[in-house]
Each structure stands twice: as C-alpha cells, then as structure tokens.
Amino acid sequence: MKKRVLPLARVYRLLEPGPVVLLATTRKGRANVMPMSWHMMVEFEPPLVACVVSDRNYSFQALKTIKECTINIPTVALAKKVVGCGNCSGRTVDKFAAFGLTPRKSSRVAPPLIDECYASLECRVVDTRLVNRYGIFVLQVLRAWHDPSVKRPRTIHHRGFGTFMVAGREIRMASGKP
Numbered sequence: 001m002k003k004r005v006l007p008l009a010r011v012y013r014l015l016e017p018g019p020v021v022l023l024a025t026t027r028k029g030r031a032n033v034m035p036m037s038w039h040m041m042v043e044f045e046p047p048l049v050a051c052v053v054s055d056r057n058y059s060f061q062a063l064k065t066i067k068e069c070t071i072n073i074p075t076v077a078l079a080k081k082v083v084g085c086g087n088c089s090g091r092t093v094d095k096f097a098a099f100g101l102t103p104r105k106s107s108r109v110a111p112p113l114i115d116e117c118y119a120s121l122e123c124r125v126v127d128t129r130l131v132n133r134y135g136i137f138v139l140q141v142l143r144a145w146h147d148p149s150v151k152r153p154r155t156i157h158h159r160g161f162g163t164f165m166v167a168g169r170e171i172r173m174a175s176g177k178p
C-alpha cells in the first residue's frame with residue numbers, strides 16, 4: 001500500500017465510529033434534535049454509550065441540566081433532514097416542525113422518540129466526569145425500541161465535509177464474539 005501523510009485534522013474521517021444518530025433533548029419544555037456521529041458503546045449490559053456533545057451546541061446545556069435524552073437512528077431516507085438539523089440550532093429553530101420529524105412520547109425519559117427513525121434508545125446521563133474536559137457524556141440506555149421489519153438498515157456514516165457512507169450489505173464470518 002502506497003501510504004502518504006494525512007493531515008491530522010482528517011484523522012477522524014478514518015475512524016468514524018458508527019451511524020449518524022439524532023440526539024433528542026428537552027429544554028424549557030421544548031424538544032430539540034441534533035445529529036451526532038461521535039459516539040461509542042462502552043458496556044453490553046446495562047448498555048452504556050459514550051458520546052461527545054460540544055458545548056457550542058444548544059443540546060449541550062439541555063443534556064447537562066436535564067440529564068436525559070433519546071438516541072434515534074435514521075436511515076439514508078432521512079439524510080437530508082439529518083444534515084438540515086446539523087446546519088441550524090435549537091436556539092432559534094423548532095427543528096421537529098422545520099424538518100417534519102414526529103415526536104412520540106418516551107416511556108422512561110422526557111425527550112421524545114423520533115417516529116421516522118427505525119430504532120430509538122431512551123437514555124439517562126450516568127457519568128459526567130469527562131464533560132468539562134472533552135464534552136463526553138456517558139449514557140445508560142434504559143429502554144430500546146426498534147422496527148423489526150427493517151432487516152438491513154441503510155444507516156449513514158459521516159466521512160466529513162458532507163460525505164457519507166451508506167451501510168446495508170452484510171457478510172457472515174465464523175466468530176464466537178457477541
């Protein structure tokens with residue numbers, strides 16, 4: 001392989017961690033949503049998820065204060081809405097109305113589930129020790145929802161600068177790992 005030096009600012013594009021998700025929060029009784037690609041699993045059960053939310057985002061203060069959110073996983077069908085939600089702020093825009101997203105009542109937390117997403121996780125913030133340093137919130141998933149009819153979700157994976165990779169193809173290999 002003929003490798004060349006890659007600018008350090010582009011390293012994140014190699015290690016994009018997973019599907020772009022929509023993080024829904026509630027602040028002053030109003031729901032908001034932001035796309036998020038920097039997240040990772042840190043425990044199987046109870047499921048723990050670490051995610052990076054910048055303090056420049058309106059969602060940051062909501063998550064820090066209310067300590068609840070939902071993580072909603074869209075497919076490529078929602079790509080335009082997802083990017084639209086990332087190009088404006090809940091400070092000035094009601095994104096649910098602006099992008100035609102449907103809020104559904106969660107069972108364990110205040111922020112809503114997003115109906116158009118094929119999976120949704122109701123989460124509570126359980127560890128804030130890395131928030132001031134890195135904007136990392138550790139969330140515990142309290143309840144998970146999915147549409148079992150979506151067999152191979154065509155999730156979108158952020159590769160930077162408006163480029164996304166679309167998932168969907170599955171291969172099977174012998175592996176004992178869960």
Ligand SMILES: Cc1cc2nc3c(=O)[nH]c(=O)nc-3n(C[C@H](O)[C@H](O)[C@H](O)COP(=O)(O)O)c2cc1C
Pocket residue numbers: 020032033034035036037038039052053054056057058059060082083085086087088089090091158
């Ligand atoms: C594909 C994509 C992925 C993003 N990932 C993150 C992320 O992981 N963390 C973050 O803080 N912001 C991320 N953003 C930026 C926020 O979604 C964006 O700043 C948004 O407008 C914040 O909305 P808010 O001010 O209503 O909270 C991402 C944006 C896009 C389009």
